[in-house]
Amino acid sequence: MTKNPITMEALTVLDAIDRRESYAKAAEELNKATSALSYVVQKLEEQLNITLFERQGRRAVLTAAGRVVLEDGRLILQAANQLADKAKQVATGWEAKLKIAVESIVDQKLFFIVLSEFLDSHPTIEVDVRECVLSGGWDALEHDDVDLIVGAPSPVPLQKGYRAVPLKLIEMIPVIAKSHAKSHLANDEHALKAELKSMRRIVTHDTAKINITRSAGLIDSQKTLYVQNIDQKITALLSGLGIGYLPRHRIEYYLSSGQLLQLNIGRNDDSECFLAWKISNKGKGLKALSQLLIDSGL
Incomplete structure (x- = not known):
């Protein structure tokens, strides 16, 4: 299999030259010699058999072909950075993704306000929210379809290894x-x-x-x-x-x-509900979000 000439190093160099509009300024930013950047670009142009930059006075400007390479290349750079961040998160106990089941009768507006606060502090954590009804949340938690359930109704299933915190009654x-x-x-x-x-x-x-x-x-x-x-x-x-x-x-x-x-049937039916997760789940993201939800008075 032929080795792809478009490397992370080449994309980083193209990105810097395009943003700074100068080989010299890009080299300064990347802490490299100008000749080193010129070599990377020249080698890539030879391997792709295209021209990536053209001179306009003192400026280095991408050609149409160069623009195509860099536009998609920036997506690759972004994805690589996100991957590195996720790997660091996991290594330090922060989950890359949280799956949450929210009971249908819960105050959705308040829940998403709390979630927004959480994501402001932890923007790289991916969150998957789904709706659940009655036994559905407990079912999803038991079978590891979700990490956290919000507003699951009583009774709390016994001997399942759950940590369940009561939330306010829902009228x-x-x-x-x-x-x-x-x-x-x-x-x-x-x-x-x-x-x-x-x-x-x-x-x-x-x-x-x-x-x-x-x-x-x-x-x-x-x-x-x-x-x-x-x-x-x-x-x-x-x-x-x-x-x-x-x-x-x-x-x-x-x-x-x-x-x-x-309806006047002699009674209302206040619903007791819980915030719950598996005790075995020690993730820092889960801990941080669950505490925010508890503190919110949801």
Whole structure:
């Protein structure tokens, strides 16, 4: 196999000459002799059989072919630098990537504010965020699909080697759309309970793939519509397709505007949830992010 003449050294030299518009200034920046840079460029031009630079007065300017080499070459230089940084991170206990599952009822805005603070301090750590529902977060954590779960519901699975920190309770309230045919029963607890089984329940799918899935909320209904996430559930409820529990912080506007009505069934359902990870995971990134989330009051 023929050796590729475009080396990291050659790309570094081309980059410096282009930015400084001078062999002499580039040599000064790279702490090399001007003749050494000229040799690298000349050798590369001979091997590629192209001209990379042309003189315009005292300036060294890339040719069209040289511009093509350097534009893609800078991507290679950037990737190499990122690779070196990641290797240093891993060697010092910082993960190259964090995988996070966020429960659908969690305050997403606050979560991403905290994540932004974390990434400002650790910009080279790659982050993969996914949504989870009910058992889905615990399932993903157990099978190492994620490193951290945010807002996973109780109970915490026992004897799994998890560290679980309780977060604040999330107020879940049963609601019905004003446009629903039976919305006039919203405040009539007695009449409402008599009608619950005939009213369609809107349910977000449990995202567990391996462990047993579960359901929560208005479990007495005989008719069910399953949706993929909380956004779809809110839209389905606003469309008058059924009834269901939603986190109050996600629907304050619809409650205040009267588009959604709280059902008087004698109780709300505050949801206990946790921040959790495997005790065996000693990564510094995981530790730093989890502490920020705990301190945020999420």
